[in-house]
Amino acid sequence: MSVAFPSLAFFQALQTLMRQEELRFRRLGFVDTTFGVEVLASHGAPWRCLLTFEVFECREVAEVASFDLTEIDFVLTGDLATWVETMQNIKQHGGADAAHSLNTLTHFGERMRVLYDDPDNRDKLFRFQESLQQFFDLAGRLDIDFPATTTTVQLSA
């Protein structure tokens, strides 16, 4: 069964896969962070989702209307084309390649930006990098429906 991206069902599917991969994520260690994912559309309102990770799993996924940066650690924000390209890259390689890792995409804030209030909370993106990357890499196992306007996105790698 396919899931649409972006959607709550997509992130719930990643949450389920993470639980099924408990041993793998347990090996990566505690991951304690709450952060937002923001997908900016060229037309219409952004799509926003809040992810809460505790101990070894993603405990909560919720679609939200807005973020309060003083209450969460950070927000990963990028346009729809970048997010779709990233997910397609993960599907193609079974995990993000170097050009599409969260670290590379956010490094200079060109393709994705990290929004935050407190830099100490933003730094949790770096403290839990491997767990968060492998969480997103689970998308490689999903059958994803992308928005029609973005299905011809050129992969840069």
Next chain:
Amino acid sequence: MAFYMEKDFFEDVELFNLTQRVMQGDLTLRWFDPKTERVCLTPKDPARGLTYEDCNVGSYGYDRLPELIRNNYSMAPRGSELWGKLPDLGYTLNRKSEVWSDNVSVLYEEAKTRRWAPAVDIGWEALAQAPLPVPLEIAMAQMCTFLQECATVAMGGASRWIYSINQEFLELKSYLCAQIFDQGRHLEALRKRALAGGQGLKRASVAAEQALKELLSAESYSEASVGVNVLLGSVLLSLHRHLAAVASSPADRRLFSLMMQDTARMVAYGSGQLRYHLTHQPHQTEFLHDYLDNAEHCLLGLIGNQECLEPLIVLSGGGTEPEQLRRGGHAVQRLLTQLVAEYSERCERAGLHGRSTRSRLATFLRQLAGE
């Protein structure tokens, strides 16, 4: 030997007789009902297990630590019954706001569960099967040499002070042990990376080592912590993130991604310690500003030395062709600007207000860029 106790146990007749009586079943049981708090703890979250946070209760907890430790200079664990003539171990850091950070127990538990092993967690075989082009491998070997010099000081910064910290701050001392182990792991991983790539180690850096020595030689703990954990930590965190982003092989990407996680904890402790210190001792703000006014040139020594800057440009641009060097130089310029901005932001948020404008770093970088 610097310390001799008052009596020689070989000559202690009282102890000899007492031990004989106890061995024959005549126990004193003085330890059986001591004046300590009885507790029975269970994990708040079974998935996480029993953590130091769960143990933060009553007389055993760190929340009850006083600002000044006046009653225990020995090795007796916090919460145990103190009696008799316990030895004074000569701790010189006995004030909570000199050393503490509210995140130490979290960082300690995190460091243990997020441990990794360079021997098996890096794809050494894949690296051997798909070696980097020679110029990139030479540059990587040089970066690994330079980063080992940095890791030595990140390790030494913690180990230099750990014994001087009162045992009452046991969660902090445990965290510093984890930081020492993290940096020991970095030494191991970087050395293995350089030796596995076909080049071996390259050239030590005089400028970087002089700068590192200055940071390591700070006179107070608060200066040492902001210098090593925040200043050096910010440099290393930026470098690890950058090297993961420009990595030409999955093995290198994973290596620097894992190192990034460890270094981010070091920065988190440094920022937390600075925040706690200035919250409780706001008069120290000017002293630390003054320290950084003098110490921040070390950052330039670290990143401006040829043994770091040049291989970084080669790795960032993907080679040594003129266009690659131009692209690499541009990327490194952006990296340095971002590094200084993030470092200044951490200082500001932790309580060193005005650091961004007072620091000469941003102006220096703009001048370097010809702006």
